[in-house]
Amino acid sequence: MDGTIYSIIMIVLMIVIFYFMLIRPENKRKKEAAAMRDSLAVGDEVTTIGGVVGTVCAVKTNSVVIETGADRVRMELMKWAISTKGVQVSEDGKGEPADKSKKK
Secondary structure (H helix, E strand, C coil), rough: HHHHHHHHHHHHHHHHHHHHHHHHHHHHHHHHHHHHHHHHCCCCCECCCCCEEEEEEECCCCEEEEEECCCEEEEEEEHHHEEEEECCCCCCCCEEEECCCCCC
8 A cells, every 4th residue: 555655656746847847848938939929020030940041021910021131032931930030140049139239
């Protein structure tokens, strides 16, 4: 009887640890990404999940039109394809704000 209660407590403890280590942080990241995509505005510089960098020209309900490079190519992308706001400067997915001044 005592071993059964100990086993049940250990299983419940593992589930709680699993929740706080994996599920909760992932949900938090999803909410932050959704908030970032909903706050996109014309003029923001974005990086897509494919690595394309561009400036937002128009924001629609489920899509965004971005303009890339000096040749002014415009592409319409789904909002879920936007990875970061700003230019991605490293492989870890951290974006640099578009208005950040460069160090001398």
